[in-house]
Amino acid sequence: MRVLVVMDPIENVNLKKDSTMAMLWAASRRGHALGYALQQDLYIEQGKAFGLISPLTVSEDYNDYYTLGEKQKESIAAYDVVLMRKDPPFDMNFVYTTYILEQAEREGAWIINKPQSLRDCNEKLFATQFPELQVPTLVTSQHGLIREFLTQHQDVIVKPLDGMGGTGIFRLTADGVNIGSTLEILTQNGQQPIMAQRYIPEIVDGDKRILMINGEPVPYCLARIPQNGETRGNLAAGGKGEARPLTENDKKIAAKVGPFLKAKGLVFVGLDVIGDFVTEINVTSPTCIREIDHQFGTSIADDLFDVLEQGRE
Structure with missing residues (x-):
């Protein structure tokens, strides 16, 4: 080809x-x-x-x-x-x-x-199409709504809708300081929506990246484990990558999301999973091939080309 x-x-x-x-x-x-x-x-x-x-x-x-x-x-x-x-x-x-x-x-x-799906499937917002797989999640630019959400859940992650590598992610607690200034910066003074999600304590065990090829999961994921008191597990934010076999729950998540990805022409995708919950669906340029290959002897890029060489269905 x-x-x-x-x-x-x-x-x-x-x-x-x-x-x-x-x-x-x-x-x-x-x-x-x-x-x-x-x-x-x-x-x-x-x-x-x-x-x-x-x-x-x-x-x-x-x-x-x-x-x-x-x-x-x-x-x-x-x-x-x-x-x-x-x-x-x-x-x-x-x-x-x-x-x-x-x-x-x-x-x-x-x-x-698929170009249309790259536009349509914002990596944070796309995940909200699967509310049964998410923790409580709010997308808004309204500070009052975010504060109500924070009061309800006490411990919350807020993040921009267009970031990557963990940039712009903050953990807020109901009794914390600098809530107002954090929200002002992230929402551009109430003009731009952001995402708020209930904090998932299982982040200490890793933010798992599950790679999907043509709607099917790679058998191993990469758990990105926060280091040095960080909330974020992203490798770009200093997280440690540990490859692991998929759990039964990981497989259930993949089975639920996979057909939607395939229908949208999203051939290579990364699901981000913390604990039992999907936090993001990465469609632009998902990574973590090298780390999983290195630790488990896989060749994920060859798996991808097996699909590409078969051609479109």
Whole structure:
């Protein structure tokens, strides 16, 4: 196949952790031809989607892991698969990129994940479609409603709807200080909605990332365990990653959510689970492949390409 990756600058990746590189290495091992583009390389001309695309070769030699050829104009639809792996922030530039990729999709390209679903399925809000899998959750910009929620539940996590890596997450208690200033900053003085969730004490045992491929769970998850008094388990916030087999409850959650993901064209997804509860459904560029592979000898990117090589159903 011809595989195009849209990603952040390849020269800046963390090779020990980067899931996109795991995908590219798997594609290369399987003999697929690779192309590389940044968001700004994609464009529409006369109603057709194109990119200034560089031929890409990759190697698992950490000292010499990629080579880029000269950029050339190509139809995005000339590629069999397009991996949209641009990290958040989910800003308007990201949205515009999904419109360009959606045009390529109309021309026959298979975009992983589906551009419309990248727009529709906000990683925090998408999880609210499964209230039976969540702790009490509130999404609002109204300080009064958040304070009522805090009074009811006493111990609450608040976070922005567009963050990643644990940025902007705060734990508030009903008798705590700086509640007002925290809410002012997060809601931009009551103008922007945020999410509030009852605190889940099981976070001390880890915030589990369950990877889903075409609606089915990988048999192992990565528990991201908070360190040094942190509330957040995110690896980017200093959490420790510990791979574990899925529990029976993890499997039930995956079975519940999986068909919805598949129906929305979300082929590679990360469910975030604390205790028995889903907190987020990550669709933009889920990670944790490398850590699970390292600890359990799996090859999750190969599992993904098994699906991609079978083609669309």
